[in-house]
Amino acid sequence: MxxxxxxxxxxxxxxxxxxxxxxxxxxxxxxxxxxxxxxxxxxxxxxxxxxxxxxxxxxxxxxxxxxxxxxxxxxxxxxxxxxxxxxxxxxxxxxxxxxxxxxGAFRNVSEVVQSTPYRSMPTARLHGTAGVMPQGLLASWRADAPLPAHGKIGTVHIPATASHFRARDAVIYLPPAALVPNAPKLPVIVAFPGQPGTPAYMFTSGRMGAILDAYAAQHHGLAPIVVAPDQLGEPDRNPMCVDSPIGNSATYLTVDVPNWIRSHLNVANTPDAWAIIGYSQGGTCSIQLGGGHPELFRTIVDISGELVPTIGADTVARGFGGSTAAYDAAKPLSILAAHTPYHDTTAIFAAGAEDTKYSGFARAVFGAATKAGMTTKLIISPGTAHDWHTVLYVFHRTLPDLASRLLGSKA
Structure with missing residues (x-):
């Protein structure tokens, strides 16, 4: 027209x-x-x-x-x-x-006008006791009842009990194996979109649910549970995944969110069964929080993340109370150096081949993570830039292997 x-x-x-x-x-x-x-x-x-x-x-x-x-x-x-x-x-x-x-952000007008196209998921149906995931789950577990053809995606409210962070509702994915009686304890992926963004983007633009459904269809309904909490508070806000005057994002994501997951979902409670994934600003968060909390996460996927957290020229003043030392400590390279050496931590770094700036960032953090003792991998998506095409390329090539790694986690 x-x-x-x-x-x-x-x-x-x-x-x-x-x-x-x-x-x-x-x-x-x-x-x-x-x-x-x-x-x-x-x-x-x-x-x-x-x-x-x-x-x-x-x-x-x-x-x-x-x-x-x-x-x-x-x-x-x-x-x-x-x-x-x-x-x-x-x-x-x-x-x-x-x-x-x-x-590659939106497939239709509905996704443009709706920040979250998913319905609220009643948490009363999700209760489970966190604990040790059975070994050999992929080989040994079979459902007692017919499995749903697809997993379920919905929104939940995760209270900011310790952090008082003003978070929007999270979006979660439950694989078919989590929706039947006597469901097994499953691994967890915590996922973040970029900024601006909403938690739903990991499923609308990132297609995480569809990719894991395809994996589950070939593995007796088994796949990790995905929780996409709100790391921003608002689409145009960036607390940089630290505790600051902008918001206690770090405490929310490392205390409130894990506590809620353990108390409401039937999940494994060992760090080798937990992964953290993010894109762009969310990728920065994934290496900040994953690298800073190996007691929570042993698998990290940083897609097109930044080399340093930033909100522009006033980053130090607004986010760190004017403290350059505090800002330096929050940088991914500083976090990796402070926690060296890592043991049994896998980190994947990725960026689009046409994204010169962020592919450079990915290579720098990849090198630092390798030096810090992580098992690392660098993925460069051909012909894509700083966009969701890169995310989809990485997800299609990493989520199946990541799911098998997490489902095979030891106690």
């Missing part, structure tokens, strides 16, 4: 001055868009990532279309003005859809 409208606004322009005016307006719109991408993305780094050529192209095309429409608002008949006005939201929507395709 956008292409047809653009063609109409061009072809039907009065010749020759009207056509020249319309073409110039479109070129000015495209040039202004590219300048804005350069200014906000490259100079001011507002988004914290490098904008890809594809994203810049779609923004330029949308603004070029708007330029065409604006040029047709003057000196045109009334119906042409109406068509020009209708064209503007169509051009904007087409550009947004193109950018979304580049980032």
């Amino acid at each position: 956008a292409a047809l409208l653009a063609a109409y606004l061009l072809v039907r322009s009065p010749w020759p001055l009207g056509l020249v005016r319309t073409v110039v307006a479109g070129l000015v719109g495209a040039a202004a868009a590219l300048f804005a991408c350069w200014l906000f993305g490259d100079v001011w780094n507002v988004f914290g990532i490098d904008l890809t050529a594809t994203t810049r192209m779609w923004v330029a095309l949308a603004c070029a279309g708007i330029g065409l429409a604006v040029a047709n608002l003057w000196g045109s008949r009334w119906y042409r003005v109406v068509i020009a006005c209708v064209s503007i939201p169509v051009f904007l929507l087409a550009g947004a859809a193109g950018v979304n395709m580049d980032f």
